[in-house]
Amino acid sequence: MRHPLQHLRGNAVRALRNQGLHVDLLGEDLTSNLIEDAQKECLLVNAPLICRASLRVPFSVLKYAMTLDGKIAATTGHASWISCKQSRNLVFELRGRSDAVIVGGNTVRRDNPRLTARHGGGHMPMRIVMTQTLDLPEEANLWDMSEVSTIVVTQRGARRSFQKLLASKGVEVVEFDILNPREVMEYFHDCGYLSILWECGGTLAASAISSGVIHKVYAFVAPKIIGGKNAPSPVGDLGMVAMSQALNLIDVCYEQVGPDMLISGFLQPLPDMVPVIPSLNETFVVDPTVSPYESRIIFFYKTWDPYGVLSNYSPHPIQMPDENGDCVTWMSVEHYYQAHKFIRVDDPLAQDCVERIKSAISPEEAARIGRSMQKQKPYLIRSDWDNIKIDVMYRALKCKFSIYPQLNSMLLSTAGSVLVEASPHDLFWGRGRDGEGLNYLGKLLMKLRSEFLGESSSSSETPSLTV
Numbered sequence: 001m002r003h004p005l006q007h008l009r010g011n012a013v014r015a016l017r018n019q020g021l022h023v024d025l026l027g028e029d030l031t032s033n034l035i036e037d038a039q040k041e042c043l044l045v046n047a048p049l050i051c052r053a054s055l056r057v058p059f060s061v062l063k064y065a066m067t068l069d070g071k072i073a074a075t076t077g078h079a080s081w082i083s084c085k086q087s088r089n090l091v092f093e094l095r096g097r098s099d100a101v102i103v104g105g106n107t108v109r110r111d112n113p114r115l116t117a118r119h120g121g122g123h124m125p126m127r128i129v130m131t132q133t134l135d136l137p138e139e140a141n142l143w144d145m146s147e148v149s150t151i152v153v154t155q156r157g158a159r160r161s162f163q164k165l166l167a168s169k170g171v172e173v174v175e176f177d178i179l180n181p182r183e184v185m186e187y188f189h190d191c192g193y194l195s196i197l198w199e200c201g202g203t204l205a206a207s208a209i210s211s212g213v214i215h216k217v218y219a220f221v222a223p224k225i226i227g228g229k230n231a232p233s234p235v236g237d238l239g240m241v242a243m244s245q246a247l248n249l250i251d252v253c254y255e256q257v258g259p260d261m262l263i264s265g266f267l268q269p270l271p272d273m274v275p276v277i278p279s280l281n282e283t284f285v286v287d288p289t290v291s292p293y294e295s296r297i298i299f300f301y302k303t304w305d306p307y308g309v310l311s312n313y314s315p316h317p318i319q320m321p322d323e324n325g326d327c328v329t330w331m332s333v334e335h336y337y338q339a340h341k342f343i344r345v346d347d348p349l350a351q352d353c354v355e356r357i358k359s360a361i362s363p364e365e366a367a368r369i370g371r372s373m374q375k376q377k378p379y380l381i382r383s384d385w386d387n388i389k390i391d392v393m394y395r396a397l398k399c400k401f402s403i404y405p406q407l408n409s410m411l412l413s414t415a416g417s418v419l420v421e422a423s424p425h426d427l428f429w430g431r432g433r434d435g436e437g438l439n440y441l442g443k444l445l446m447k448l449r450s451e452f453l454g455e456s457s458s459s460s461e462t463p464s465l466t467v
Contacts, residue, residue, distance in 0.1 A: 001026045001042040004053035008304060040251075043270045048194040049304075051215060054271045057185040058193045060213050062205055063094060064234040065220040065260075072202065075228040077110050083220045086258035091199075092117050094218065098125045098197040100151075100188065104204035105131035114141045115199070116148065124148040124368055125197070128188075130204060132179055134158040138165060145170040146376050148368070153187075155179045170375070172425065181211040191424055192302040206236035209247070214267050217249060221261045298414050301422040301430075309407050310419065310445055312337060312429075313363040316407065318399045333396040334363035338370030340392045341381050349373075350380045393429075394444050401448060411449050419445045 002025060003009040016023050026039050043050065048059035065083035066072050073079035081088065095101055096117035107113060108129055115127045127142055127150040134154045142150045143166070152166060156175040163173045176183055181204075188196065198208060208214050219234070240246065249265030256262075300307035303314050312333040319327045320336060323344070330336040339357040342350040353373050360366035374381055382388075401408050421441040423430030429441040 001039070001046065004046070004050055008306075047215070047270055050270055052189060052194055057182075057189050057213050058099065059195045059215055060185065060198060060208070061094070061098070061195070061216045061218060062198045062200075062208065062214045063091065063218040063220075064199070064205070065222060066234050067222055067224045067226045069225045069227060070233050071226045071228060071231040072234050073110075073232050074226050075231045077232075079111065082222050082224065084222070084258040084260050087220045087222075087260045087262070090257060090262070091220075094197055095125050096123050098195045099193040100126040100128050100195075101197045101199055102128040102130060103198075104200045105129065105133070105136055106201045106203065107199070108136055108140055108142060110201075112137075112141050113199075114144075123362075123365065126151060126193075128153060128184075128196075130154075130179070130181075130184060130200075132158070134162050136162070138162075143169045143171055147372060153179065153184050181208040181213045185211075185213045192305075202233050202236035205234060206238050209235065209267065210238060212268070215270075216266050217264060219263045220257070221263060223259055223261075297420055298417045299420050299422040307410070307414070307419075309410055311421070312393065312397070312441065313367075314400075314407075315363065316400050316404055318396060318403065320396065320399055328358075330358065330396075331360070332363040332366070333393070333400055335360060335366040336396040337389075337393055338366045341370055341374060341385055341389075343382065345380055345382050347380055349377065353380065390440060390444070393441070394448070397444055398448055398451075401452070408452065411445065412452060415449065415453060418442070419449075 003012065013023050013025065024038075026035065026042060051057060051059040064072055065087065067082060072082065083091075095115070101115045103113065103115065108131075115125075117124055124147060127148060129136070129142060129150065129152045131152065132155050134152070136152075149170070149172070151172045151174060153174045153176060154163075156177050158175070166173055174187070176187075185196070198205065198214065200208070205214075238247075247267060249263075249267065250269055252263065252265035254261065254263055298307055299305075300310045302308055303311050305311075308314060309316070315332055317329055317331050318333060318336060319329050322328045330339070335357060339354045342353045342357075345351075353369065357366045357369050360369055401411050419442040420439055421430040421437075423437070424432060426432070427437040429437075429439070431437040431439050431442075
């Protein structure tokens with residue numbers, strides 16, 4: 001299918017066809033009697049991107065495990081384990097395919113989960129805790145940031161002292177004037193998230209369903225009966241009083257996983273995406289990351305944004321000389337940057353970390369390895385890192401925009417505009433949530449652009465930004 005966003009449409013098709021691959025497009029080349037099945041498969045595999053493009057929220061999956069009599073725990077709250085090991089391994093895989101996993105305060109207090117994808121391999125999703133009152137324990141597995149970060153979303157003004165405690169542990173706290181699933185999902189949509197896995201209890205699950213942000217359900221049903229009048233169920237009160245009001249799943253699938261039965265289906269149909277966006281100027285209607293901001297300011301963040309190739313995460317390999325003068329290929333600028341935190345450190349652990357980063361399957365994975373090691377073993381970071389990291393990034397960016405003509409052309413096409421890395425979380429390389437960040441990545445790109453254009457490094461187009 002054509003890309004749902006106009007500014008990216010056709011790029012992949014051209015690239016594949018240029019390599020001699022045969023590509024059929026729905027409604028254009030593919031007109032056989034199999035088109036209905038083909039369209040369904042295309043919609044399913046692209047569901048997260050379609051939801052982002054049209055609904056302005058991430059694609060959200062509600063996952064739960066319950067007994068045959070519909071309980072997610074005993075009356076005491078004990079729930080380990082309802083599902084079998086095979087089902088739990090499948091959950092790790094689901095987490096590994098998600099940008100984030102979200103739970104409520106009750107789950108943190110009762111289960112003290114880790115929410116890692118430790119058996120899924122590769123990507124580790126962000127962990128999100130949604131709580132009105134911030135009534136959470138001071139010690140919890142989710143406050144351990146050694147493997148992956150945690151974000152707590154709460155009502156504005158909730159427990160200021162506890163917010164400071166979380167901040168001291170490295171946990172980010174985001175406050176909302178009105179805390180509800182719709183507002184939270186719109187916020188994470190604006191942060192670039194594509195898919196969210198909800199592993200919450202019945203109360204939050206009911207609220208998310210009522211808010212219309214849940215798109216798909218994975219229900220693991222174990223052949224067990226626990227009973228209990230007050231034992232919790234997977235979905236709380238939805239305000240329904242008649243069976244005719246029940247929500248029916250669409251495209252239901254049944255799969256036996258060990259002794260369990262996995263039932264999955266959509267709570268709402270995926271939107272029709274042909275066409276989605278009639279013109280680039282109207283892209284902002286369905287994708288605020290490409291809003292037509294003031295023409296003198298160009299924002300970029302995720303690699304799928306219109307100017308996403310400006311990001312250090314764009315998947316463009318670069319070749320840079322090593323300490324011996326030999327050319328080494330790095331899969332992205334981010335791979336090169338993260339590895340150089342540990343290069344020239346005389347320690348086997350540092351050398352091993354460099355190799356792990358070099359072989360990371362994605363820029364995101366390279367960043368996770370580098371940041372995790374920096375948090376766990378800060379003594380492995382080279383002593384001059386704070387003084388050289390800007391130069392390391394600049395060298396890698398210069399290499400990238402020198403060897404790819406199309407990237408160089410895009411960078412030069414921004415002449416006269418201020419470039420702003422729009423990450424809400426990175427206060428050094430990005431702008432931060434409220435413009436308090438230093439935006440060093442944007443500044444380096446403007447410096448590089450001036451160099452390519454032959455302009456003076458003191459050009460007025462490279463200002464100190466307050467955005």
